[in-house]
Amino acid sequence: MAAPATTPVVLNDEPAVAADYAGVVTRAIALGIDALLVQGALLLLAGMFALIGALVGGFHFGPVAKVLSASAWVLITGGYFVVGWSTTGQTIGMRAMELSVLTENTLVPPGFWRSVLRVILLGVCIITCFIGFVPVLFDARRRGVHDMVSRTVVLHADAVA
Amino acid sequence: MLGVRIGGAAAKVAIASAELTMRAPIVGPPLRAATERIAADGRRARVEAERWIERTASDVVESNVTLEVTDQVLNSAAVQHAIDHLAASPELRQAITDQSLGMAQQTMQGVRRRSIALDDAAEQTVRRWLRRQPPQSS
Numbered sequence: 001m002a003a004p005a006t007t008p009v010v011l012n013d014e015p016a017v018a019a020d021y022a023g024v025v026t027r028a029i030a031l032g033i034d035a036l037l038v039q040g041a042l043l044l045l046a047g048m049f050a051l052i053g054a055l056v057g058g059f060h061f062g063p064v065a066k067v068l069s070a071s072a073w074v075l076i077t078g079g080y081f082v083v084g085w086s087t088t089g090q091t092i093g094m095r096a097m098e099l100s101v102l103t104e105n106t107l108v109p110p111g112f113w114r115s116v117l118r119v120i121l122l123g124v125c126i127i128t129c130f131i132g133f134v135p136v137l138f139d140a141r142r143r144g145v146h147d148m149v150s151r152t153v154v155l156h157a158d159a160v161a
Numbered sequence: 162m163l164g165v166r167i168g169g170a171a172a173k174v175a176i177a178s179a180e181l182t183m184r185a186p187i188v189g190p191p192l193r194a195a196t197e198r199i200a201a202d203g204r205r206a207r208v209e210a211e212r213w214i215e216r217t218a219s220d221v222v223e224s225n226v227t228l229e230v231t232d233q234v235l236n237s238a239a240v241q242h243a244i245d246h247l248a249a250s251p252e253l254r255q256a257i258t259d260q261s262l263g264m265a266q267q268t269m270q271g272v273r274r275r276s277i278a279l280d281d282a283a284e285q286t287v288r289r290w291l292r293r294q295p296p297q298s299s
Contacts (some may be wrong), residue, residue: 029276097269142280
């Protein structure tokens with residue numbers, strides 16, 4: 001299923017092995033931590049707005065305001081991942097699980113646009129009942145569809161230290 | 162130093178003479194019997210003393226006076242001051258923070274270890290279903 005790498009990736013002077021790449025469970029836990037953090041913070045924020053709204057007589061959102069709120073929600077969630085990946089290669093959840101997302105050939109954190117592409121594809125993978133994550137179980141480098149398209153890999157931090 | 166040596170020698174002589182007396186044919190047996198009686202009395206006294214101490218300690222713990230005294234001590238200005246001092250102590254806060262962090266790190270270490278094992282197990286299961294060999298390197 002996976003396309004073989006043209007040149008073997010070298011980590012700590014040794015060719016990378018499957019165990020250096022993060023598997024489906026570890027990645028799912030990291031994603032879960034991130035989702036809890038971001039969605040928890042956003043829910044808290046929304047709750048505060050609702051409380052303020054209730055105190056001043058209630059906010060009444062029209063269709064435009066609803067679309068804007070939903071867009072802001074998506075942007076903040078996506079922004080959290082993009083900022084984490086493009087700066088250090090890690091989100092808070094990935095840091096907790098000691099994972100790093102890096103470009104597959106140069107092994108550096110992905111740039112801004114690559115991170116944007118990856119987060120969009122991550123959303124698509126999640127929306128499609130996580131089908132996009134199935135290749136992680138077969139691929140030699142444990143990549144999901146979003147990793148393959150954005151040409152990134154998720155490695156254990158100690159493998160790239 | 163010399164005094165200690167003389168004292169030690171005198172004690173040895175006294176013990177030796179006491180042992181000789183105990184083995185003497187006429188005086189020995191009543192003396193041994195008296196010694197054993199004294200030892201038995203001592204053992205009984207120790208058991209009774211222990212029981213008494215237990216009873217007294219239990220009475221003290223269960224007494225209302227103890228509760229009142231404890232309340233008074235806890236509410237006293239000195240204890241409050243000590244508690245305030247401890248609560249404000251940066252060393253104590255640091256110790257609590259370090260301990261909490263250490264526990265969190267240990268927990269996460271355990272989660273990571275288990276998740277890596279589950280990664281491999283999930284992959285091997287799927288590979289068994291599909292009869293595929295595990296990859297060795299990229």
